[in-house]
Amino acid sequence: MSATMAPSLHELGARHIQNMSDAKTLEPHWGYADRALPCTNDEGSCEYLDLVYHAHDLSMLYSGILWATILGIFFLWTISRHIGRASSPPVAPELSPKAGLTKVRRTIGAATRQYFLPDAVRSIFGRTTRLQVVILASLVGYLTIWSFVGLTYRTWVTPVSDMPGTYNTRTSIGPWSDRIGVLAYALTPLSIMLASRESILSLITGVPYQSFNFLHRWLGYVIFAQSGLHTISWCVVEMRLYQPQPSVGLAWIVQTYMIWGVVAMFFLTLLVILSTPLAIRLTGYEFFRKAHYVLAMVYIGACWGHWKQLKCFLLPSLLFWFIDRGFRLLRTAYLHYHHLPSGTMGFRAAQAVITRFPDSEYGDVLRLDLENNQDPWAIGQHYYLCFSESSIWQSHPFTPLNAPIVEKGMVKHSYILRAKKGETKKITELAAVKAQGTGEEPTTSVILTGAYGETIMDNINLDTNIICVAGGTGITYVLPVLLKLARSPVTRDRKIELIWAIRHAADAEWVREEMDLLRMAQKALNLKIRIYATRDAGSAPLLLEKDETSADAKQISSSSSSGSDAGCECGTDVPVAKTGHGEVDQDRHPKLAKLVNEFISGTIRGPTTVFASGPGGMVSDLRTIVAGCNSASKVWKGDERFDVSLVCDDRLEW
Structure with a gap:
């Protein structure tokens, strides 16, 4: 951040250009330090301050427009989703009074799949559809526009008070850097929402939470790029353009808000590095997942310490994360709160019967069959399974292979998993130990969380x-x-x-x-x-x-x-x-x-x-x-x- 973004007006006046002692009023600016008015500095400095504060006000306005656009898109998405359901007759659409709307919807769907379903630039984006990449490109283009509009691009050479012959070079790079910093903060709640398993976005759009993973990952890269440019730009300003050096740069870097900024950038860099496919292969997916949770929360906390005036974006991010974790626990408790053998109510894990299919070449395949007292899931949904006898800190997603049928209040689950390494390998070894000498089918305790994912049979008509x-x-x-x-x-x-x-x-x-x-x-x-x-x-x-x-x-x-x-x-x-x-x-x-x-x-x-x-x-x-x-x-x-x-x-x- 610039010197005008110091955490207190005292620091701001002491080392920048606002004359606090002569100020008649302090003009508040949302998300920024108050401005001292009238400006009693030289003309160039006053013009620069006008640009700084006006650009920041526009940054907050543009952030609001950004979120209004995002919410508007999701609102229209939800409306079109319900209209699509209402216009889909169960059979013979040509006989329905809504046949015209159905025809338009199916034509648009066919055109969309025809051009946007194949993978796009697999070497960069992996196995991702063109539609996902187009959405990402649209978001990046939208952010690029907001990063540059509303700024006046000028340079001012202003004298340093009490140091004759010494001049500061003030340019639009500072306000521009603040702009992309504000946008990075504004995108943080969206990044958390895209990563949530208990997804609000899935609830309103019907799109399964895992379909948002691509946008979450690449939005993280966008935030990293914005933060990196913000950091580099202010290093240039404070360590090169402001004079005298190196005293100005040294005084700037040791301020509390700057220390937190360095910490935030460090943890964000670590987040990006550990999220790469190579790092995940080297450290393991479970390490990546848990480290990602911790580093993300520490990063948000460091952002709060760096510039708490923008906590309006950080507080929702934290709330979304804790709500997601809380609802996960509630789902699990709901699935396993049953009558215990003692006659009381309490938490009880399901017992799964293990059937082993040996395969020395590719890894044994295990079939798990269990019953649980619960409501049936929808076709296409999956559960997270935690094998509590090996570790309570890991869970993995599996799709039940059977149709959900309730018999006497119980629903049967059947799963297939290939045991290669990690938790699945431990379950194979556990089953082998339990089966030795008993002649009985081995069992293991399973804790379920779910169901998650889309209901894939909703749009299937009798003529499909x-x-x-x-x-x-x-x-x-x-x-x-x-x-x-x-x-x-x-x-x-x-x-x-x-x-x-x-x-x-x-x-x-x-x-x-x-x-x-x-x-x-x-x-x-x-x-x-x-x-x-x-x-x-x-x-x-x-x-x-x-x-x-x-x-x-x-x-x-x-x-x-x-x-x-x-x-x-x-x-x-x-x-x-x-x-x-x-x-x-x-x-x-x-x-x-x-x-x-x-x-x-x-x-x-x-x-x-x-x-x-x-x-x-x-x-x-x-x-x-x-x-x-x-x-x-x-x-x-x-x-x-x-x-x-x-x-x-x-x-x-x-």
Whole structure:
């Protein structure tokens, strides 16, 4: 900050240009030091002070406009969301009186996905859609405008009192630096809101909290850039342009507000460094997460010490953070406040039965099955699981693979996780110890927090065709969709398909019970199930046809395995059978472009929704594929087959 931004008027008058002893009045300025009037200094100094105070007043005004714009966007977003729901008939939109509005909405949606769904500049932004990058670019452009407007760009050379022949050089760099500093403060509450799990933004927009992670990360980079420019600019002013040196610079840097400014910049730099992918890989995600919490709060406290006049931006930031943490605890308490064996009410962790599927090459897969007395979650939501027998300080997000069904007040949860290292590895070791010599299925205590995330079935109509694509344990995200459809009214012309890529055919045993339920509902659902074993030698895609019985399928699977062109020796109770070639690439991965386009071209009517979860590369490919399947012009002409949406597991971006 400049000398005019010293924490007290005494310091301000002692070392800057305001003559406090001759002041007849003190003019208050929100977020800044009071100004002494009238100005009795030389003409250049008075003009400079006019610019400093006027620029700051505009900075506060522009910050208000910035927040008004943000709140206005979210308000309009919320209104359009509810209008969209009201205009979406459950079936046959062409017969609805709201068909025109529905047609416009679907056309706009198709156009948006066509141009903004694919990844954008992956080398810089990672696996992020063009839409996210466009939103970020719009925000940066908006901030750039507010950083420069309303400033007078001039230079004043003014004499230093009591030092004849010594002059200060006063330029617009000081007011400009203050402007970007104020904007950095103003953006801090938004950054906290974008990072909150108990997200107010999700509540009003319907967008899951994890979808805001990209903007949170890059908004942090913007704040870091603003703070860095603010710091460098004032170092130039105080250590170069103001005279005499080095006495002015040394007197400036030891002031209390400047010490807190240095501390704030240090912790902000540390926050950015520890948030880089390289630092997260070296230190571990859990260290990053906990260090991020602590450093963020210390940074906000240091900003308060640096310039408490702007606490109007810092206090909401702290409140948002504590509200987020408080509601997390309340969610957990609500899920686990039950009747205890003693007859009293209290907190009790759920007991999960562990089923282990050994895999020495890629890490064992564990299936957890538990029951809890609670309300059902919505399809697409996930829970944070804390394994209290290994550590109460860590929790990890997992999607239940089953449909939420309440039976006698209890809801069953089933999860699949691959144990590589960290907490999941500890659970594998714990299960092995408990299983030794007992012959019983091992169990572990689990503390749940949730449910979080979007409800992905809300916009699915009876005429919407469904294609589910999963890779490995990503099956947990799409299975509940199919299980929900199996319990819903059947539409004759709707097509449904599951494409699941796994390393070995035996991996299908992870979800044998659920796959059996789908197999029994295949004919009624018009469901086709394709399972691709990508690591089995000489494997071809595996297909479970809708009209096969369990016994027939097992027989086909056995005979196919014994042939010279067998897909694989399945060795699994999940019935699979070999189908034709040409659906896998040279790495034996399914050719998603071919499969998705064939599915859409084979639909009779209605739009298509693609549900996906799996490796980042697979999701990125699907974004490009789905974008290419959309055509706003054809949707406008009434061909809804070209209205194709993608719903993917956003936790892949974490």
